[in-house]
Amino acid sequence: MNARPHCRCDTVRNYSYDEAAEKLRCKRRFLEDRISDLPHQKRGESVSFCECELALIQIKTSRVPAWVLELTDQPGPAPAPTGATPAVTALASIRPSRGRKRSAVAATG
Known part of the structure; x- marks a missing residue:
């Protein structure tokens, strides 16, 4: 059994963080993190x-x-299940409460 089933290399060439970052055109820190x-x-x-x-x-x-x-007829992400209310929709429907009516004394004061 192959311990590395994802590897199809005939001859494995190992790259360090710096070499891998250069080949992927990213920062070394991206890989380290x-x-x-x-x-x-x-x-x-x-x-x-x-x-x-x-x-x-x-x-x-x-x-x-x-x-x-x-365009490529590739399947995309699965649609959200029907009947589920996303939290964003629930938050968007929240409205601020009406403030207290000012009394005549506070308004002139």
């Missing part, structure tokens, strides 16, 4: 990335607008 959520290899305190892992990171961080998905 998100390392627990990114595919990578770790030996002791050393972290490295192969070409397949860099490709997965690129896919994970790609954003495709809905109109592009429509």
Whole structure:
């Protein structure tokens, strides 16, 4: 059984944080801050990335607008379940209460 089923590299070439950041055209800090959520290899305190892992990171961080998905006939995100009221709608319907009417004494005072 392959311990790295995502890897299709014939010869694994490992890249350091700096090399991976250069290939992905991002900052090293971006990778360091998100390392627990990114595919990578770790030996002791050393972290490295192969070409397949860099490709997965690129896919994970790609954003495709809905109109592009429509043009390419790709399925988009699932629609929200019907009958569910999003919290945003509930907050948008809140109106401030009417203030107290001023008394004649407070208005002249």
